[in-house]
Amino acid sequence: MKSRSMGVRFLSLKGIALASMMVVGWVAAGVSVSAATLQDVRARGHLRCGVHIEKPGFSVTDSGGRITGFDVDFCRAIAAAIGVEARFTTLSPQQRFTALTSGTVDVLLMTTTQTMGRDTTLGVEFPFINFYGGGMFMVRRSSGVRSARELNGATICLSQGTTADQFISDYFRRNNITYRQVMYERLDDGLRAYVEGRCDVFTQDDTSLAAMRASLRDPQEHVILPEVLSKEPVGAVVRNNDPQFAAALRWIFAALVNAEETGVTQASVAETARTTQDPELQRILGRTGTLGADAGLPADWAVRAIQAVGNYGEIFERHLGRGSRFAMARGVNDLWTRGGLIYGLPIR
Amino acid sequence: MSATAERPPGPRLWRNRRVRLAVFQAGFAIALVAVAWLAYRTTADNLARRRIGVGFGFLSREAGFSLGEMLPLPVPDGRFGLFALSLVAAALVAAALKGLAGRLGSGGALAIGAALCLAVLLANRALNPGFESFAPDRSFLFAIATALANTVKVAALGIVLATVLGFLIGIARLAANPLVRGTATVYVEIFRNVPLLIQVFFWYFAVLRTLPGVRASIDVLGIAAINNRGIFLPRLVPGDAAATLVAIGLAAALLAALFVALRAPRLSLLRTGAIVLASGAAAVAGGALVLPDGFALEYPRLTGFNFSGGMVITPEYGALLLGLTLYTAAYIAEIVRSGLAGVGRGQTDAAEALGLDRAQTLRLVILPQALRIAVPPLISQYLSLTKDSSLGIAIGYPEIVSVTGQVINQTGQAIEMLVIALLIYMGLSLGVSAVLNWYNARIRWSLV
Numbered sequence: 001m002k003s004r005s006m007g008v009r010f011l012s013l014k015g016i017a018l019a020s021m022m023v024v025g026w027v028a029a030g031v032s033v034s035a036a037t038l039q040d041v042r043a044r045g046h047l048r049c050g051v052h053i054e055k056p057g058f059s060v061t062d063s064g065g066r067i068t069g070f071d072v073d074f075c076r077a078i079a080a081a082i083g084v085e086a087r088f089t090t091l092s093p094q095q096r097f098t099a100l101t102s103g104t105v106d107v108l109l110m111t112t113t114q115t116m117g118r119d120t121t122l123g124v125e126f127p128f129i130n131f132y133g134g135g136m137f138m139v140r141r142s143s144g145v146r147s148a149r150e151l152n153g154a155t156i157c158l159s160q161g162t163t164a165d166q167f168i169s170d171y172f173r174r175n176n177i178t179y180r181q182v183m184y185e186r187l188d189d190g191l192r193a194y195v196e197g198r199c200d201v202f203t204q205d206d207t208s209l210a211a212m213r214a215s216l217r218d219p220q221e222h223v224i225l226p227e228v229l230s231k232e233p234v235g236a237v238v239r240n241n242d243p244q245f246a247a248a249l250r251w252i253f254a255a256l257v258n259a260e261e262t263g264v265t266q267a268s269v270a271e272t273a274r275t276t277q278d279p280e281l282q283r284i285l286g287r288t289g290t291l292g293a294d295a296g297l298p299a300d301w302a303v304r305a306i307q308a309v310g311n312y313g314e315i316f317e318r319h320l321g322r323g324s325r326f327a328m329a330r331g332v333n334d335l336w337t338r339g340g341l342i343y344g345l346p347i348r
Numbered sequence: 349m350s351a352t353a354e355r356p357p358g359p360r361l362w363r364n365r366r367v368r369l370a371v372f373q374a375g376f377a378i379a380l381v382a383v384a385w386l387a388y389r390t391t392a393d394n395l396a397r398r399r400i401g402v403g404f405g406f407l408s409r410e411a412g413f414s415l416g417e418m419l420p421l422p423v424p425d426g427r428f429g430l431f432a433l434s435l436v437a438a439a440l441v442a443a444a445l446k447g448l449a450g451r452l453g454s455g456g457a458l459a460i461g462a463a464l465c466l467a468v469l470l471a472n473r474a475l476n477p478g479f480e481s482f483a484p485d486r487s488f489l490f491a492i493a494t495a496l497a498n499t500v501k502v503a504a505l506g507i508v509l510a511t512v513l514g515f516l517i518g519i520a521r522l523a524a525n526p527l528v529r530g531t532a533t534v535y536v537e538i539f540r541n542v543p544l545l546i547q548v549f550f551w552y553f554a555v556l557r558t559l560p561g562v563r564a565s566i567d568v569l570g571i572a573a574i575n576n577r578g579i580f581l582p583r584l585v586p587g588d589a590a591a592t593l594v595a596i597g598l599a600a601a602l603l604a605a606l607f608v609a610l611r612a613p614r615l616s617l618l619r620t621g622a623i624v625l626a627s628g629a630a631a632v633a634g635g636a637l638v639l640p641d642g643f644a645l646e647y648p649r650l651t652g653f654n655f656s657g658g659m660v661i662t663p664e665y666g667a668l669l670l671g672l673t674l675y676t677a678a679y680i681a682e683i684v685r686s687g688l689a690g691v692g693r694g695q696t697d698a699a700e701a702l703g704l705d706r707a708q709t710l711r712l713v714i715l716p717q718a719l720r721i722a723v724p725p726l727i728s729q730y731l732s733l734t735k736d737s738s739l740g741i742a743i744g745y746p747e748i749v750s751v752t753g754q755v756i757n758q759t760g761q762a763i764e765m766l767v768i769a770l771l772i773y774m775g776l777s778l779g780v781s782a783v784l785n786w787y788n789a790r791i792r793w794s795l796v
Contacts, residue, residue: 094757117759152652169412182664185744189744196558198557198663200653200654
């Protein structure tokens with residue numbers, strides 16, 4: 001009767017609406033989510049990746065409409081290794097698991113934390129972790145707060161679709177202090193509310209907190225507290241009905257890390273593949289053996305992936321590290337050989 | 349079908365209208381059940397194939413998160429069951445008294461009300477049901493119940509305020525004074541033609557959030573504070589003798605109502621109400637002199653990061669309430685105007701001929717008849733307002749849609765939570781329309 005549905009459609013029920021559509025997808029008998037994703041992707045000619053709508057450093061759309069970012073590059077690497085084009089579907093955090101399990105996308109690359117609950121109840125699998133993050137707090141410098149323990153009675157702004165509501169609740173319960181929260185649907189609204197003084201604290205995974213602080217008008221006015229409140233290992237997510245696809249993704253990621261370990265870069269990979277005398281590199285780059293074919297991939301899968309986006313370190317520096325405005329240090333995301341957690345599984 | 353056997357040989361069975369209709373109906377019902385069954389089976393199969401857990405078992409798991417606004421809710425333990433029983437008993441007593449009230453007029457009605465409140469209060473004192481707020485160690489079910497309370501909290505007050513405002517503006521739309529009429533018209537045109545979401549955003553981002561920060565709060569006489577985290581007001585804190593005081597007040601109100609019922613049964617509801625209220629208030633005031641530990645005022649104080657103590661109207665709640673109220677009031681004003689316009693001019697003329705003045709004409713002749721026209725469309729407005737409260741998610745108000753999203757994110761149980769949200773909204777809507785349909789039927793009966 002009234003034209004008030006507009007607002008509802010455009011914002012408030014967005015997540016629920018999409019979830020409903022996907023539920024309809026489940027209900028409709030026609031939808032088939034096959035357990036042979038690699039074949040489907042090749043037949044289709046493109047890989048469908050679910051990525052964040054906007055997460056600085058991880059998935060952003062530039063003025064030319066091109067999606068770039070850390071997560072986006074891993075998707076491009078996977079698509080290149082399979083030998084297809086990558087296509088992107090932007091999803092809200094609330095929509096992602098339903099979008100994946102209903103077959104709307106083939107893989108999620110949207111800083112999804114691997115947790116036991118998600119692993120065992122959602123029908124999904126986490127083939128690799130591409131970033132080790134943690135939940136952190138940001139406060140105004142003028143508040144004088146130096147540690148999260150001093151936050152008793154503080155108001156915290158956060159947004160839906162993250163694990164933040166759980167880790168702050170855990171932290172405050174563990175330390176027996178109280179807080180109030182205001183939870184917004186969108187990340188931007190939460191940050192804006194914090195900036196305008198609605199809250200004393202803004203919380204996010206460090207995957208985006210540093211980037212968001214850098215985007216503020218006066219970054220020096222805000223400090224990120226030292227406490228890491230939660231472990232947030234984030235990476236790719238696939239349906240758990242297709243072990244072959246999950247394995248392919250695990251090893252494509254391993255190839256990108258192995259490339260960094262052995263110094264193979266986007267620029268040098270073609271040359272290395274032709275000339276290398278290292279038996280291990282010969283195996284990885286498809287000169288010898290049948291590892292690619294065994295995984296259901298082309299023989300030169302690793303070359304294609306590295307040529308598309310470079311090795312792990314190159315991807316990191318381009319979007320998060322020195323090549324970006326965030327200038328994030330590698331930290332725990334450095335190679336294991338340099339004291340980090342990024343470890344290339346042996347390709348043999 | 350024995351009756352048909354005695355009829356003269358008529359049309360064949362399939363030509364019989366009733367038989368045909370019955371067959372169609374049965375066919376439709378069977379098709380409906382079949383579709384529902386198919387949808388259920390397919391969903392269950394698909395979920396099982398994808399190894400997604402189904403069921404409502406997660407509702408009792410620990411939520412592990414907090415919510416922005418948490419009303420204390422009655423916790424269903426043994427004592428709460430007794431309390432609920434006492435409510436039912438009080439309602440039964442009230443129903444039994446209703447026959448008496450028919451003869452006793454407004455005094456009787458208020459007496460029933462006061463007696464009911466007294467009974468509930470005494471039961472509450474005796475049984476002491478636990479009212480507890482949501483906390484992270486509570487279940488997902490408790491979180492959803494708190495979200496429902498938040499939705500009801502904004503929708504119920506919104507309905508009352510929008511109705512009052514809508515009636516005033518609707519009447520003003522037909523006022524003789526062009527200034528009053530013009531203002532009302534501008535109001536309706538502005539608030540009806542801007543999408544509700546934009547209005548809610550306006551109140552939230554452009555008004556309430558631009559208030560000064562906590563350290564620069566606007567101080568109101570040292571008892572209240574206004575800042576961009578809310579309006580902090582003093583709160584009445586019940587002491588040990590509070591229940592006794594309220595009981596004394598209610599008892600006085602009951603006595604006053606009974607007195608009116610017996611001595612002046614024709615006194616209007618308004619006047620009776622004033623007498624009853626005044627008696628109750630006087631009794632409480634008198635009692636407070638004797639019992640010092642009745643009520644105390646708790647003032648909000650700035651401690652650490654925030655104001656604590658007292659009570660707070662958050663900007664999220666305030667903006668949503670303002671948006672819903674002002675928007676819906678514009679529609680209600682139009683409904684009231686159409687109701688008033690729908691009462692024949694002859695009614696006004698007749699009232700004037702009887703010597704009623706303007707106010708009396710409106711109150712006694714026009715409004716009661718206008719209500720009959722206005723109530724059915726009003727019901728839709730109330731339903732819309734209730735459902736529109738879901739816009740709260742956009743400004744961080746933890747209502748049902750917002751908490752549903754939160755629970756889905758934590759548990760991944762999308763289908764179950766959508767079903768729950770659907771049932772809650774359906775229940776709320778059916779509840780609102782049931783109450784108003786009953787009211788509608790009543791005013792029709794009394795006026796026809």
